[in-house]
Amino acid sequence: MIENFNQTIKDVQSIKILPTILDVIVQSTGLGFAVVAKVTSKKWVTCAVKDNLEFGLVPGDELDIKTTFCRDVRRTNTLVVIDHVNEDEKFCNNPIPIQYGFQSYISVPIVLQNGTFFGTLCALDPSPNKLNNSKVIGMFTAYAELISFHLDAIEKLRLKDLEIQKKDFLLESFDFVSSHDLQEPLRKIQMFTSVILEKNCETLKSETIRCLNSIKNESQRMR
Known part of the structure; x- marks a missing residue:
């Protein structure tokens, strides 16, 4: 597991509803593989995955960012969706589908509330599929x-936790002083x-x- 992404992977894994989301995706679309990936300018790291294709990726695994469409999603902040690679004029000669052996593919950006690009929600399958529609x-x-x-x-809770820890430290410091x-x-x-009372009683x-x-x-x- 890539050490710099350990906390990110733990955060994603802690989202209890996420396995259900991935299950719904593969069941409702017929796609065999769905993944949440952390994507930076240099890294593509698996954070959560539903793999019915035995693709082999598990949380913490990394793909070469240059061999993913997620790099384009990050750069443009727009989704990539392909129904049938072989019949798509834009992607039919692209080496990425050939490398990973898929015909249908979708990748949607995950953007945090502060505008930071986090990564992507992706799914793919070796067979063509009707993905490029509003539904x-x-x-x-x-x-x-x-x-x-x-x-x-999760991030807000972490910041609140740090704030509580800081206050606890201040209380401990006060306790030490007192x-x-x-x-x-x-x-x-x-x-x-006592001296005054004894000598001047x-x-x-x-x-x-x-x-x-x-x-x-x-x-x-007080003591």
């Missing part, structure tokens, strides 16, 4: 947006009030004695 494209687009929503929620740095001044308050007014005893008792409570 299929709408389904893939909706699922890509749902994945984006979950990834954003239990260590303040002990000595409190001890001296008790000591000096006969000359002090009752009200003064009462106040000194109160100071002594309250400092003990």
Whole structure:
């Protein structure tokens, strides 16, 4: 597994509804392979996959970005959809379908709420398929947006977690100060009030004695 993408893969894997999404995709379209991939300018990394074709990819596996249409999806931020490679004027001579042995293919961008390109939701099959229509494209687009929503929620929870950890650290620091740095001044308050009471008990007014005893008792409570 590529170390720099470990957390990203864990985040995607933590989306509980994702296996259902991939199942629905392959069942409703007839495509044998569906995947969520993290795509950068240099990397294509599998994050979640439904593989009925025994394609062999598992989360953490990487493809050469140059051998994927996802590089074009990332560059243009638009989907790529092919019903039948051999009959498609644009893609019939492209080496990518030949390399991976597919005839039908769709790749939709996953864009986070802050506008950052995350990756793609892709599916393919060795057989031709009717994918270039509003129903299929709408389904893939909706699922890509749902994945984006979950990834954003995960990131917000992570930031909130860091905020809580920071506050916990401040509380621990305060606890340390209160239990260590303040002990000595409190001890001296008790000591000096005791000395005053012992040495001046006969000359002090009752009200003064009462106040000194109160100071002594309250400092003990603080300790």
